[in-house]
Amino acid sequence: MAVFTEVSTKEARELLRRLQLGKLLTLRGIEGGIENTNYFLTSEEGEYVLTLFERLSAEQLPFYLHLMKHLAHAGIPVPDPQADKYGEILHRVAGKPAALATKLRGKSQLAPQAPHCAAVGSLLARMHLAARDYERQQPNLRALPWWNETVPVVLPHIGAEQAALLQSELAYQNHVAASSAYAALPRGPIHADLFRDNVMFEGEELTGCFDFYFAGVDSWLFDLAVCLNDWCVDLPTGRHDGARAAAMLAAYQAVRPLTAAERELLPAMLRAGALRFWISRLWDFYLPREASMLKPHDPTHFERVLRERVQHPIHL
Numbered sequence: 142m143a144v145f146t147e148v149s150t151k152e153a154r155e156l157l158r159r160l161q162l163g164k165l166l167t168l169r170g171i172e173g174g175i176e177n178t179n180y181f182l183t184s185e186e187g188e189y190v191l192t193l194f195e196r197l198s199a200e201q202l203p204f205y206l207h208l209m210k211h212l213a214h215a216g217i218p219v220p221d222p223q224a225d226k227y228g229e230i231l232h233r234v235a236g237k238p239a240a241l242a243t244k245l246r247g248k249s250q251l252a253p254q255a256p257h258c259a260a261v262g263s264l265l266a267r268m269h270l271a272a273r274d275y276e277r278q279q280p281n282l283r284a285l286p287w288w289n290e291t292v293p294v295v296l297p298h299i300g301a302e303q304a305a306l307l308q309s310e311l312a313y314q315n316h317v318a319a320s321s322a323y324a325a326l327p328r329g330p331i332h333a334d335l336f337r338d339n340v341m342f343e344g345e346e347l348t349g350c351f352d353f354y355f356a357g358v359d360s361w362l363f364d365l366a367v368c369l370n371d372w373c374v375d376l377p378t379g380r381h382d383g384a385r386a387a388a389m390l391a392a393y394q395a396v397r398p399l400t401a402a403e404r405e406l407l408p409a410m411l412r413a414g415a416l417r418f419w420i421s422r423l424w425d426f427y428l429p430r431e432a433s434m435l436k437p438h439d440p441t442h443f444e445r446v447l448r449e450r451v452q453h454p455i456h457l
C-alpha cells in the first residue's frame with residue numbers, strides 16, 4: 142500500500158483552491174509504488190496524481206518536476222506538474238513536499254513485444270532531444286561516483302564469486318569512463334529508470350511515462366542501455382532478446398541516429414546499466430535504510446544480466 146501519509150479531503154480541497162483547479166470530485170489512495178505516497182485525484186478540471194515525497198529532499202525535487210514540465214510542454218507524454226499563480230510546482234501537503242501532475246491513460250505492459258519496445262525507443266529519443274534545452278543541472282546521482290562509493294559498502298555482504306565480478310566490472314567501468322570514446326558521448330538530462338513499470342500503454346499505443354525521480358544529466362547511451370536491459374530481456378535468464386532490441390534500436394535511431402562513439406560503447410554501457418541496478422538492488426537488500434518503506438527487488442536478476450552482457454557482448 143503506497144499511502145504512507147494520509148491526505149484529508151480538506152487538504153486536497155485547499156491544494157485545488159491554490160492551484161485554481163475547481164472543486165474536488167474524488168480522492169483515492171494508489172496501492173502501487175514503494176517510494177512515495179500517491180493518490181488519484183479528480184477535480185472539475187481533470188484527472189491528476191497527487192504525490193507526497195517521502196524521501197526526496199526539497200533541494201532535489203525542482204530538477205525532476207521542472208524537467209517533467211519542460212517535457213510536457215515540448216509534447217512528450219509525461220505527467221505535467223500543476224503550478225500555482227506564482228508558477229510554483231512544488232507544494233506542501235500534510236507536512237510533506239508534494240506535486241499534483243496530470244494523470245496518464247493506460248497501464249503498464251509487463252510482457253512487452255517488439256512494437257512496445259519500438260514505441261519506447263522512439264519516446265526515449267524524442268525525450269532526449271526535447272530535454273536538450275532544459276537549463277537546470279543535476280547529475281545522475283546513481284552514476285559512477287555512487288557506484289565507487291557503494292561497492293565497498295556491499296562487498297562484505299556477498300560471496301567471493303559475486304565480489305570478484307562486482308570489483309572487476311567496477312574497474313572496467315572506471316577504465317571506460319576515462320576513455321576518449323566515453324568523453325565523446327552525447328549527454329543531457331536522462332530518465333535513467335525507464336523500466337516496464339514506468340511506462341503506460343493502451344494496446345500498442347504508448348500513452349506516457351512517469352517516475353522521473355532518478356533522472357539526471359548523463360550520457361544518452363546509458364539511458365538507452367537501461368531500457369534495452371529491461372525491455373529487451375528474457376526475465377528468467379537475463380538473456381538479450383534480439384528481435385525486441387532490434388525494434389527498440391531502429392525506432393530510437395529513426396529519431397536520433399547513434400554516433401560512432403555510441404556504437405562503439407554500446408556493449409560497455411549495457412554492462413554499465415546492469416551494474417548500476419545490481420549495485421542499487423544489493424544496497425537496498427543488504428543495507429535497508431532506517432524506517433525504509435522499500436520492498437527490495439531481487440539483486441540476482443541484474444547479476445545474471447551483467448554476466449550475460451559480459452559473456453555475450455551485443456554489437457550494432
Ligand SMILES: Nc1ncnc2c1ncn2[C@@H]1O[C@H](COP(=O)(O)OP(=O)(O)O)[C@@H](O)[C@H]1O
Nearest residue numbers: 171173174175176177190220243244245351352
Ligand atoms: N501520472 C500518472 N498517471 C497515471 N498513473 C500514475 C501516475 N503516476 C503514478 N501513477 C500510478 O501510481 C503508481 C505508483 O507510482 P510510482 O511513481 O511508481 O511510485 P513510487 O515512486 O512510490 O514507486 C504507478 O504504478 C502508477 O500506477
Ligand SMILES: N[C@@H](CCOP(=O)(O)O)C(=O)O
Nearest residue numbers: 175176334336352418422438
Ligand atoms: N527500477 C529499479 C527500481 C526503481 O524503483 P521504482 O519503483 O521507483 O521504479 C529496479 O528495478 O531496480
